[in-house]
Amino acid sequence: MHSLCNKYFHEFWLVSMGSRKTLGAQIPVSMSYFYFLIFLAGIMYKRMEEGSVVSETKDTSALKVRFWVESKKLWKVAFPSMLAKLSSYGILVVTQAFMGHIGEKELAAYALIQIIGIQFANGIVFGMSSATETLCGQAFGAGQYHMLGIYLQRSWIINLTAATLLAPFFVFAGPIFRLLGQDEDIAKEIGNISLWFIPIVYYYVFSLTIQKYLQGQLKNMIVGWLGTASFLIHAFLSWLFVMKWNWGVPGAMSATVISCWLMVVGEFVYVFGGWCSETWRGFTKAAFVDLLPVIKLSISSGVMLCLEFWYYGVLILLVSYMKNAMITVSAFSICLNIIAWEYTISIGFLVAASVRVANELGRGNSEAARFSVIVISITSLCIGSLFAVLGLIFGHRMSYLFTSNEEVAESVSRLSVLLAFSILLNSLQPVFSGVAVGAGWQSVIAFVNIGCYYIIGIPLGLLLGYFAHLQVKGIWTGMICGVTMQTLVLSYIIWRTNWDHQVNNVADHLNRWALNPTEEITESQTHA
Known part of the structure; x- marks a missing residue:
């Protein structure tokens, strides 16, 4: 029975993950995943459109102008953030x-x-x-x-x-x-x-x-x-x-x-x-004054993002116990290195989503907040798709930027499909996390991350990697499933959000925490 299960898992892997050496066998699987993300973005767009996001801009030219204006606001925040993240990581x-x-x-x-x-x-x-x-x-x-x-x-x-x-x-x-x-x-x-x-x-x-x-x-x-x-x-x-x-x-x-x-x-x-x-x-x-609410938000924010950052560290640890660990860890580390460089772009969209949503919610403009989510999601998905295709095509050659070992390079090549999937996920998941930060949902998303990453992703990776004998591909598949589940849950939360109600919530806590400029504790103020 054990060997039969292994056989079925292996056959499932070959069909679903496209683990053949020819690019032609990999492209259909990658494209189907791409269409899934497009379908997901389309559902969100349709839902937000029902919320009158484009009710005032049915004219195509007006919608193009609005998209262009929002894109300029997006890149004004995203591009400097990408530079800063790239420089910090580069150091x-x-x-x-x-x-x-x-x-x-x-x-x-x-x-x-x-x-x-x-x-x-x-x-x-x-x-x-x-x-x-x-x-x-x-x-x-x-x-x-x-x-x-x-x-x-x-x-x-x-x-x-x-x-x-x-x-x-x-x-x-x-x-x-x-x-x-x-x-x-x-x-x-x-x-x-x-x-x-x-x-x-x-x-x-x-x-x-x-x-x-x-x-x-x-x-x-x-x-x-x-x-x-x-x-x-x-x-x-x-x-x-x-x-x-x-x-x-x-x-x-x-x-x-x-x-x-x-x-x-x-x-x-x-x-x-x-x-x-x-x-x-x-x-x-x-x-x-009023440090406690900020402490609570800071702790929930820390938990939310730390759970994401540490997720990959746990996976590296799991991979290190596999057979032929030196080659396996080297190949997996190279793929994560490529993802980390690409993530410097994704982090820019995370920041842009956070800032745009926070600004518009604070301004009381729920429609603009919804529309900014659409624009950022479409922009990030297009760029992520481009990098995913490049990772799929040049996965083997890119490995030589990090190693001269032929065995490691070949192992990286076999992981190119998973690399492309991860890059595609990085085009939407950070945007949704940014929306959560901008809206102040950190405590809710922290529980989502625990469930998707540590209850679904890691156990599934262990099952596929060790018990189904898929090795590093199984570990990484579990990781992708965890991130995919998180993306689906976040998209559902955003889809179901009453943005007008969210505006009222933001106004309430801003007014509760705000100090009147004339009532600040100015007698103790020392100017820098």
């Missing part, structure tokens, strides 16, 4: 590349603490910072400009506390990895490198919160330019400190710290220097 990749020139032990130690430690910390701080994105975006839309600076300061208080609680992990990273059975030499090196990551954790606190603050008021282009500049400075400093002056690990890590904090300094100059005069009115004790 870590450049450091990893220079660590490889220093030595294999240093590279392994850096990779472990960066993947496990810094991604864990970044997930928490990034997630908690999305509360700032929600509050600032809605307050800006409602015209409560003075509250943006107060929300920013409240987020600093909360996130600095969280970062301080995370710091001991980096202080004791060496002993922790030693207890986990890591090689003594690598564990010792981890202990040395991890201390350099403490200032980077605090960099995330200020950089991410200021980015959310600027995004909410549509002034985040400066973030894109600062991110690009910091990346270029980092590349130069890394070459200078490591290759030219031979400073080794201290050189590579000091270049990372300097370039990151230069970006924060630039953000401080922009905020304090008068470019945000309407929203920044100096430091105030009002930041310590």
